[in-house]
């Protein structure tokens with residue numbers, strides 16, 4: 001059974017073959033970048049694969065038909081940075097930050113204690129609830145990190161639970177040095193790069209985790225300096241994992257340059273960048289994506305990174321939520337898009353592209369709406385993607401549920 005979707009006022013394909021005739025100008029709403037087709041239709045097979053994309057006037061026949069009533073359809077958001085496997089509550093830490101207490105990573109230990117104490121079923125229920133919350137806001141693909149276990153057993157448990165919900169799992173044993181290793185940081189780095197990593201890849205390099213990540217942050221006493229981060233990343237790469245880095249979040253530091261040097265898929269946060277960091281990201285274009293997480297700047301009262309400068313320089317810029325209990329307990333990509341447009345200088349089209357095509361690339365995925373691609377789509381209760389930022393805070397977008405085979 002194939003399904004014809006019609007009544008699509010504006011379809012974002014992220015496919016440049018649909019950009020013909022559109023010229024990108026300052027007043028262009030983004031048609032060229034987004035590969036927009038107006039008054040569009042789509043045919044989806046019963047196993048969820050896109051079979052045809054184009055103007056509704058040229059649509060082929062199909063077994064069934066659904067009219068979307070003049071709505072916009074976009075690729076489902078790809079949230080390429082999240083920490084969903086945690087228990088406990090840190091809302092008081094957020095409240096303290098709003099009255100001036102700075103973020104330093106110390107609160108991660110609170111989530112580690114609560115996560116270790118939670119049962120498997122409790123953690124599973126919490127993570128599934130957060131993924132469902134994301135889907136209800138248009139996210140169809142999510143990356144999930146470990147990092148609140150920080151023992152061999154608790155990191156493996158976190159990855160197993162995350163793996164039940166997504167193939168895009170990331171080993172973040174090097175999130176912070178746990179309190180029991182505070183007096184011997186080197187021993188903890190050895191644990192992460194030795195027994196923990198061995199266990200993560202024991203059933204094959206990608207059986208439990210696709211990537212390895214490290215919180216490279218000399219401005220936090222709890223996180224890892226450049227040398228420690230290099231040790232973690234090189235060990236992960238040797239074990240067959242892709243690389244991701246938390247870099248330049250709390251101040252200037254080595255994270256961005258290390259990520260670019262080692263060919264990481266993504267360096268995330270990029271809140272404090274010097275000219276040399278931007279140069280490194282430009283040189284790493286096509287390999288290393290700069291993933292911006294504006295919900296973090298919002299929730300930590302930090303300055304927003306200058307996304308306009310990065311895009312103008314030619315850097316690959318992605319957007320993600322960083323949903324986590326400390327720096328940003330928001331699972332909303334529309335919120336990140338609204339902040340990127342209002343505070344970081346991106347156009348609505350650039351922000352949507354960053355949260356779909358570029359974030360997908362940082363996970364090694366192709367997120368074009370094109371024949372042969374999975375029908376991972378979201379639908380807006382609005383006629384254009386401009387409404388994502390224009391109607392900030394209003395729940396106008398959700399993942400499009402299609403009948404399963």
Ligand SMILES: N=CN[C@@H](CCC(=O)O)C(=O)O
Nearest residue numbers: 108215246322324325326327
């Ligand atoms: N910076 C490191 N990790 C998370 C925050 C974790 C937490 O505070 O619980 C982040 O991406 O911001």
Ligand SMILES: [Zn+2]
Nearest residue numbers: 081083246322
């Ligand atoms: Zn993070």
